[in-house]
Amino acid sequence: GESVGLHLPTLSVQEGDNSIINCAYSNSASDYFIWYKQESGKGPQFIIDIRSNMDKRQGQRVTVLLNKTVKHLSLQIAATQPGDSAVYFCAEKAAGNKLTFGGGTRVLVKP
């Protein structure tokens, strides 16, 4: 299948443990931040988003934290499962509906 990221930073996590993926963004004018998951051979899949006037948002097994002071975004995945193995991208949206993506983090879940 398609190899999304050959030289990406990699997070290895034991199945059942929690994962934390970090992202630094650049544009203080961005009003939305989004996390995407990309599996081999597929396009990015929406996970969760957060508006710039919030600092935390929770979904099913995922939590996004936003620290605007240091322009930092994180994604926490609870009880990581083998199906969570993928490349994760953060993206920021400023003017219009254009997304600016970060470089990505590969998550490998060990059984």
Add this chain to the structure above:
Amino acid sequence: ETGVTQSPTHLIKTRGQQVTLRCSSQSGHNTVSWYQQALGQGPQFIFQYYREEENGRGNFPPRFSGLQFPNYSSELNVNALELDDSALYLCASSLGGQVSYNEQFFGPGTRLTVL
């Protein structure tokens, strides 16, 4: 699955040739955005079409052009292909308009290889 389809899945071209990639948006969506994803990197915004008009463009040369049709499907055209154009080309559909943000749904991409 997102309901966004792209064709072809894979394509091999040689330098200097032209290529057309196609995208069918999700039902009800009127906006299509195109992204280029080089191996090992995040997607880079090329341009966006809203109701058949270009609605924003990233830092790509004019040889990257596009169209959106009345049914909101879209084409990406690249002329005078260069080796560095080898990448995965993604389209994403969304419902545009007067709201500040609408979720973008990505297709599976077209892998273009330029030899």
